[in-house]
Amino acid sequence: MSTNATETLQFNCTTCPSECLLTVEVERDANGAVVEVRSVTGNNCPRGDKFAHQELTCPMRVLTTTVAVSGGDEALLPVRTAEAIPLELHAQAMALIRGLVVNAPIRMGDVVLKDLLNTNINLIASMDIE
Amino acid sequence: MAEFKSNAIDCGVVEAVQTRAFDVAVIGGGPAGMAAALAAHKAGARVAIVEREQHLGGILRQCIHPGFGLSHFKQELTGPEYAQRFIDKVHATDIALFLNSMVLGIDSGEPAEDTAVHTVTLMSPAGMLQLTGRAVVLAMGCRERTRSEIKIPGSRPAGVFTAGLAQRYINIENLKPGSRAVILGSGDIGLIMARRCTLEGISVEGVYELMPYANGLRRNVKNCLDDFGVPLHLSTTVTRVIGHDRLEAVEVSQVDERLAPIPGTERIIPCDTLLLSVGLIPENELSVAAGVELDPRTRGAVVDQSLQTGVPGIFACGNVLHVHDLADNVTTESERAGAAAAAYALGTGAGAVPDCELTVSPAGIAGYALPGRITAVALTKLNFRVRRPVDAARVRILAGGVELFAGKVRPFKPSVMESFPLPAKVIKQALDLGASKIVLSVDPIEEA
Numbered sequence: 263m264s265t266n267a268t269e270t271l272q273f274n275c276t277t278c279p280s281e282c283l284l285t286v287e288v289e290r291d292a293n294g295a296v297v298e299v300r301s302v303t304g305n306n307c308p309r310g311d312k313f314a315h316q317e318l319t320c321p322m323r324v325l326t327t328t329v330a331v332s333g334g335d336e337a338l339l340p341v342r343t344a345e346a347i348p349l350e351l352h353a354q355a356m357a358l359i360r361g362l363v364v365n366a367p368i369r370m371g372d373v374v375l376k377d378l379l380n381t382n383i384n385l386i387a388s389m390d391i392e
Numbered sequence: 393m394a395e396f397k398s399n400a401i402d403c404g405v406v407e408a409v410q411t412r413a414f415d416v417a418v419i420g421g422g423p424a425g426m427a428a429a430l431a432a433h434k435a436g437a438r439v440a441i442v443e444r445e446q447h448l449g450g451i452l453r454q455c456i457h458p459g460f461g462l463s464h465f466k467q468e469l470t471g472p473e474y475a476q477r478f479i480d481k482v483h484a485t486d487i488a489l490f491l492n493s494m495v496l497g498i499d500s501g502e503p504a505e506d507t508a509v510h511t512v513t514l515m516s517p518a519g520m521l522q523l524t525g526r527a528v529v530l531a532m533g534c535r536e537r538t539r540s541e542i543k544i545p546g547s548r549p550a551g552v553f554t555a556g557l558a559q560r561y562i563n564i565e566n567l568k569p570g571s572r573a574v575i576l577g578s579g580d581i582g583l584i585m586a587r588r589c590t591l592e593g594i595s596v597e598g599v600y601e602l603m604p605y606a607n608g609l610r611r612n613v614k615n616c617l618d619d620f621g622v623p624l625h626l627s628t629t630v631t632r633v634i635g636h637d638r639l640e641a642v643e644v645s646q647v648d649e650r651l652a653p654i655p656g657t658e659r660i661i662p663c664d665t666l667l668l669s670v671g672l673i674p675e676n677e678l679s680v681a682a683g684v685e686l687d688p689r690t691r692g693a694v695v696d697q698s699l700q701t702g703v704p705g706i707f708a709c710g711n712v713l714h715v716h717d718l719a720d721n722v723t724t725e726s727e728r729a730g731a732a733a734a735a736y737a738l739g740t741g742a743g744a745v746p747d748c749e750l751t752v753s754p755a756g757i758a759g760y761a762l763p764g765r766i767t768a769v770a771l772t773k774l775n776f777r778v779r780r781p782v783d784a785a786r787v788r789i790l791a792g793g794v795e796l797f798a799g800k801v802r803p804f805k806p807s808v809m810e811s812f813p814l815p816a817k818v819i820k821q822a823l824d825l826g827a828s829k830i831v832l833s834v835d836p837i838e839e840a
Contacts, residue, residue, distance in 0.1 A: 276611040324458045337566045340456040340472040389472035
């Protein structure tokens with residue numbers, strides 16, 4: 263009676279430079295939604311298992327881009343999200359960040375935008391600008 | 393200094409060029425230069441850094457993506473964050489900074505016989521200046537290969553950029569290089585630019601790669617292409633550039649096993665921008681002019697185990713020595729070069745008199761081996777890179793036809809710079825055999 267399908271995926275873990283090739287067995291329902299991650303193999307440490315589960319439910323990435331600077335010795339400030347945010351929010355975040363202008367001087371770690379898209383994650387400066 | 397001859401020099405005005413004395417002069421203020429300078433300073437040397445840009449940081453300032461620091465800082469940093477940590481450390485010392493300053497030559501272009509002191513001549517905003525030091529560290533980084541080096545046929549319209557130049561336009565200069573891009577080459581910069589362009593609203597039609605495998609790190613294929621649905625076309629290359637004033641399209645073709653385009657597979661891809669990520673070349677104009685011998689395989693200096701070039705007192709590290717894939721590895725290597733340069737300059741180093749003279753050569757699928765010379769019987773870090781990916785191969789160390797070491801069987805990829813610790817006892821064995829050459833061979837194992 264179950265219409266669930268089991269699928270085997272292969273992708274690399276990106277937690278550390280070892281980049282273990284993970285083989286992941288996943289059960290999906292009729293709509294393609296993940297029901298269960300059945301097994302993860304190929305990882306040399308427990309972080310690979312955690313990564314595979316996260317990747318199949320809600321992939322998270324650090325977003326990096328630039329914002330315009332006013333009155334500084336550089337035209338652009340490189341910025342990043344302090345932690346990874348859901349990958350699916352990146353396009354929306356870019357649209358929001360594109361309009362920002364910050365005033366120099368700026369220090370690495372300064373908050374450029376608080377609580378980006380209600381993720382509870384701040385957008386912070388990646389570098390000093392005088 | 394024949395190249396710079398002028399009336400002023402003939403009149404003896406050259407005497408007025410100001411000279412500043414240091415122990416170690418570092419050329420380049422990127423990750424290699426900063427790490428070398430900090431290590432030399434820590435060893436007690438008086439150090440100067442010469443940097444042609446307005447700021448320290450080098451190429452890291454435009455590498456705004458994450459992926460740096462995983463091994464050195466045990467956390468994932470962006471390029472600017474990685475740079476800023478070193479910039480802060482440099483600023484906390486009395487290392488002298490010569491910014492906006494271009495080095496014109498080392499030792500007046502003549503390899504000095506008695507290299508007690510090297511001279512670095514530079515042009516700074518305040519005029520010409522000479523720095524002296526018993527040691528010089530070359531840390532000038534590398535440059536991108538261009539269209540002319542891979543000889544793509546067709547017209548010469550605007551819109552063809554190296555990927556790193558487009559990265560500079562987008563991330564530093566706030567310029568948009570185009571609207572619809574094709575990327576040639578799956579090196580890390582090409583992959584990272586595919587993501588960067590997509591995020592900035594520049595559509596990326598695809599990444600084309602001549603080889604049958606991706607050249608960049610796996611994480612970049614995943615995070616830069618797969619995440620954004622950008623297709624990677626392997627064994628395919630750009631065979632024609634089309635457009636008069638501005639790029640209008642490129643023609644791509646599949647290639648055969650010998651990498652030759654297959655007639656009849658041509659496709660026309662409309663685009664206004666072509667980004668080239670087709671390799672990096674160490675920037676060694678200054679080194680060659682100073683008499684430093686280069687290895688034709690790395691296109692960087694031939695160095696010994698302390699990263700000293702063939703010119704005593706001149707050291708090299710980072711991408712000017714060989715192209716690295718991780719900044720963290722540049723830092724580790726450059727700290728060694730800086731410490732060795734300080735020891736040389738201050739006369740505190742062991743091995744002032746060489747223990748031995750061995751050359752190191754690559755064999756099998758190893759594309760190069762570094763250092764190319766070994767002059768001390770001590771644990772030596774060997775770096776190499778394979779020329780093609782293999783699922784199963786092993787590292788072997790040979791001397792005088794005898795196998796001195798065989799590593800475990802494992803996969804190797806050209807995108808990963810490998811490191812192999814060569815034990816002192818293996819060097820001793822090679823010398824006992826009367827060998828003058830050590831061979832680092834990477835040999836594929838045939839599947840049974």
